[in-house]
Amino acid sequence: MKNFAALTRMRVQLAFRNKMFFFFVIVMPLVFFFLYAGVFAKSVPRIVSFYLGPVLAFNVMGSFWGLSATLVMFREQGILRRFHVAPVTASDLLASSIVANYVLTLPTVTLELVLARLIFHVPSIGNPISLFILLSIGILSFGSLGLVVASVTNTMQETQVLNQLLWLPLIFLSGATFPLAYLPRTVQRFGLFLPATYLVNGLQQTIIHSATLWSRYVEILSLAVWACLTFFLSAQLFRWEPEAKVPRRTKMLVAATAIPFLLLGIVENVSDRILREAYTAFESFTSAPATRRPPSLSMPGKPGEASNPSRSSQNQARQ
Amino acid sequence: MANAILQVENLVKHYxxxxxxxxxxxxxEEGEVFGLLGPNGAGKTTTVEILEGLRTLDSGRVSVCGLDPERDSDALKQEIGASLQATSLPDKIRVIEAIRLFASFYKRHRDPQELLKRFGLDDKKNSFYSQLSGGQKQRLAVAMALVNDPRVCFLDEPTAGLDPQVRREIYDVIEELRREKKTVLLTTHYIEEAERLCDRVAIVDHGVVIALGTPRELKARSGGTTRIEARLSKTESNGTMKSLEGVVDVREVDDTYVLHSKRPPQTIVSLVKHLEAQGNELVSLEIATPSLEDVFIELTGRRLRD
Incomplete structure (x- = not known):
C-alpha cells in the first residue's frame, strides 16, 4: 500500500513535467470540447448538452492511449526491471498507473463540465452522483485497457498500432463522435459490442435526462466488470523485462476481455434498449429528425417502449 | 563454508x-568482495540476475542470505541491493526523488541525503535523471543499490562504458564498500577492476567457472613467468619460439606470439638474434608482468576483451 502510494505520487509528478502530457491530457480534450460545443452544437445549450456526454467519453477513453505508451516505454528503457529488483510488485505498479491516470484525467473532465455550464449555459449536468460514478468507472476501465495493451505488445510501435486499431472503432462506432442514432443500422449493431457505446450512452442519459444511478446499472456494472477483468488480466500478463516477449498462447487470453461486452452486446441487440435511448436523445436534442429510425424500434408493444423512463424527463426538459 | 552468504551450485540456465x-x-562469504570476471556473453549477468530473483534457473541450487531467490523473492529483495545493467530511471525524475522513492520501498533504509553526499551527488540532487552524465548515473545506481543498507550488494558491470577517469571514481566507491566489510558480488570484463577490487575472483567463460581464487593465487598459476607479446612481420613456428632461452610456453593469439618466460632479458636477446638470422623483423614488442589476463589466455587461448 505504501509502495502503491509512493509510485502513484511519482507518476503524477512525472506527468506534470511532461509536455506531451499537457498536450494529450489537457489541450487536446479541451480542443475537442470546444469543437463539439462551439462548432458541432453551434453553442446552442440544448445541443451542447446532447454532445456533452460524447465529448466527456472521448476524453475518458483517451486514458488508455497514454497509459499503455508510458508503461511500454518504462519497460523498453529498463525502468521496470529496476523496480523489479526492489520490493515492488506488479500490482503496485499497475494500480498506481490506474490511479495516477484517474487523478490526472478527472480535473480536465471536471473543467469541461464547468465550462459547459458557464460558457455554453447547458441547462443541467444531470445527476451529479451518477455522473461522477460513471466518469470514474469510465476512467478506471479504459485505463485498465491501456494496461492490457501494454501487456500484449512488445514494442512501442506495436503499442501505437494496437492503440490506433482500438481507438478508431471506439470513437467512431460508439456515438462518441457521430451520434449512434445517426449511424447505419449494421454499424449500430456492431457498436453495441463496444464498451465505449455504454459509456457514451450512460453519460448522455445521465446529463440530458438526469438519469438516476439505478437506471444506469447496466452501464456501470458492465464497465466495472470489464475494468476488473482487464486489470486482472494485465497483472497476469505483466512483464518486467524488455526482452520477455508475450507468448502467442497468452495473447489469446486477452480475447477474454471482450467477453463481457460480447454478452452484453447480444442482449442489447435483442432488447434494443440502448438504441431506443439513443434515438430519443437524438430526436429531442437535435433539430434533425431521425429519419432512419428502423420500424422495429417504433413498433408498439415492444418491451420497454411504453415504460421508457427517459420519456418523462424528456418532456420535462422540453417545457 | 559455514558463513557463506551466497551459494551457487551447478547453476544452469538456457534461453x-x-x-x-x-x-x-x-x-x-560475508564481508567479501567477490568478482565474476569474463568476456561479454560469458553468463555473468544471467548468474547475477538469477541470484537477484529477476530470472528463474533451469537447474542447480542457489541461496542468497539463506533464501531461495525464486520462492522467497519478497524477503530476499529486502536484503539485497543491486545496480543492474541495461536499466534506467524516468528522464524527469530528480535525483533526490529517485533515491527517496526507492528508500520508501524498504523496511530499513539509509538516509538518502547522506548517501548522495557520499557519492558526490549532493550538488546534483535536484537535477533530472536525464541531465546526469554517464558517471553520475552510475554513481546514482550504486548509491541506490545501498539505499536499504543491504546484506549483499550486486554490482553488474558498474563501470561498463565509462571512460577511465570515471571508472576510477566508481573504484573508489567500491573500495569504500570493501572497507565497510559489505558483501559485494561484482561482475566485470576489466582485468584491472577484478585485480584491484576483489578479494576473490571467479573467471567465467562460456557459462562455466574456469578458475577461482584470490587474484594472487590465480596469477601464481601462470608460474610466476613474465609475458612477452611479440608481433613479427613473418610467421615463425611455435616450436622455434618455444626453443628460445627461458621460454616455458608459447601461444598464438590474434597473430601475436605470447611467450611466457622465466628469464625475460635472455629471451628477448635470443629472440632478436633469431629473427636477425632469419631475416625476420619485430613489428611490436610488449612485456607485461603476470595479470589475470594471462590466466585467461592460458585457460582459453583467447584474450578477455574481444
Missing part, C-alpha cells in the same frame, strides 16, 4: 538453444 550458464558453482 532456447543458447546455453547461457552451464553449471556454475561458487560461494561468497
Amino acid at each position: 532456447g538453444d543458447v546455453h547461457a550458464v552451464r553449471g556454475v558453482s561458487f560461494s561468497v
Whole structure:
C-alpha cells in the first residue's frame, strides 16, 4: 500500500513535467470540447448538452492511449526491471498507473463540465452522483485497457498500432463522435459490442435526462466488470523485462476481455434498449429528425417502449 | 563454508538453444568482495540476475542470505541491493526523488541525503535523471543499490562504458564498500577492476567457472613467468619460439606470439638474434608482468576483451 502510494505520487509528478502530457491530457480534450460545443452544437445549450456526454467519453477513453505508451516505454528503457529488483510488485505498479491516470484525467473532465455550464449555459449536468460514478468507472476501465495493451505488445510501435486499431472503432462506432442514432443500422449493431457505446450512452442519459444511478446499472456494472477483468488480466500478463516477449498462447487470453461486452452486446441487440435511448436523445436534442429510425424500434408493444423512463424527463426538459 | 552468504551450485540456465550458464558453482562469504570476471556473453549477468530473483534457473541450487531467490523473492529483495545493467530511471525524475522513492520501498533504509553526499551527488540532487552524465548515473545506481543498507550488494558491470577517469571514481566507491566489510558480488570484463577490487575472483567463460581464487593465487598459476607479446612481420613456428632461452610456453593469439618466460632479458636477446638470422623483423614488442589476463589466455587461448 505504501509502495502503491509512493509510485502513484511519482507518476503524477512525472506527468506534470511532461509536455506531451499537457498536450494529450489537457489541450487536446479541451480542443475537442470546444469543437463539439462551439462548432458541432453551434453553442446552442440544448445541443451542447446532447454532445456533452460524447465529448466527456472521448476524453475518458483517451486514458488508455497514454497509459499503455508510458508503461511500454518504462519497460523498453529498463525502468521496470529496476523496480523489479526492489520490493515492488506488479500490482503496485499497475494500480498506481490506474490511479495516477484517474487523478490526472478527472480535473480536465471536471473543467469541461464547468465550462459547459458557464460558457455554453447547458441547462443541467444531470445527476451529479451518477455522473461522477460513471466518469470514474469510465476512467478506471479504459485505463485498465491501456494496461492490457501494454501487456500484449512488445514494442512501442506495436503499442501505437494496437492503440490506433482500438481507438478508431471506439470513437467512431460508439456515438462518441457521430451520434449512434445517426449511424447505419449494421454499424449500430456492431457498436453495441463496444464498451465505449455504454459509456457514451450512460453519460448522455445521465446529463440530458438526469438519469438516476439505478437506471444506469447496466452501464456501470458492465464497465466495472470489464475494468476488473482487464486489470486482472494485465497483472497476469505483466512483464518486467524488455526482452520477455508475450507468448502467442497468452495473447489469446486477452480475447477474454471482450467477453463481457460480447454478452452484453447480444442482449442489447435483442432488447434494443440502448438504441431506443439513443434515438430519443437524438430526436429531442437535435433539430434533425431521425429519419432512419428502423420500424422495429417504433413498433408498439415492444418491451420497454411504453415504460421508457427517459420519456418523462424528456418532456420535462422540453417545457 | 559455514558463513557463506551466497551459494551457487551447478547453476544452469538456457534461453532456447543458447546455453547461457552451464553449471556454475561458487560461494561468497560475508564481508567479501567477490568478482565474476569474463568476456561479454560469458553468463555473468544471467548468474547475477538469477541470484537477484529477476530470472528463474533451469537447474542447480542457489541461496542468497539463506533464501531461495525464486520462492522467497519478497524477503530476499529486502536484503539485497543491486545496480543492474541495461536499466534506467524516468528522464524527469530528480535525483533526490529517485533515491527517496526507492528508500520508501524498504523496511530499513539509509538516509538518502547522506548517501548522495557520499557519492558526490549532493550538488546534483535536484537535477533530472536525464541531465546526469554517464558517471553520475552510475554513481546514482550504486548509491541506490545501498539505499536499504543491504546484506549483499550486486554490482553488474558498474563501470561498463565509462571512460577511465570515471571508472576510477566508481573504484573508489567500491573500495569504500570493501572497507565497510559489505558483501559485494561484482561482475566485470576489466582485468584491472577484478585485480584491484576483489578479494576473490571467479573467471567465467562460456557459462562455466574456469578458475577461482584470490587474484594472487590465480596469477601464481601462470608460474610466476613474465609475458612477452611479440608481433613479427613473418610467421615463425611455435616450436622455434618455444626453443628460445627461458621460454616455458608459447601461444598464438590474434597473430601475436605470447611467450611466457622465466628469464625475460635472455629471451628477448635470443629472440632478436633469431629473427636477425632469419631475416625476420619485430613489428611490436610488449612485456607485461603476470595479470589475470594471462590466466585467461592460458585457460582459453583467447584474450578477455574481444
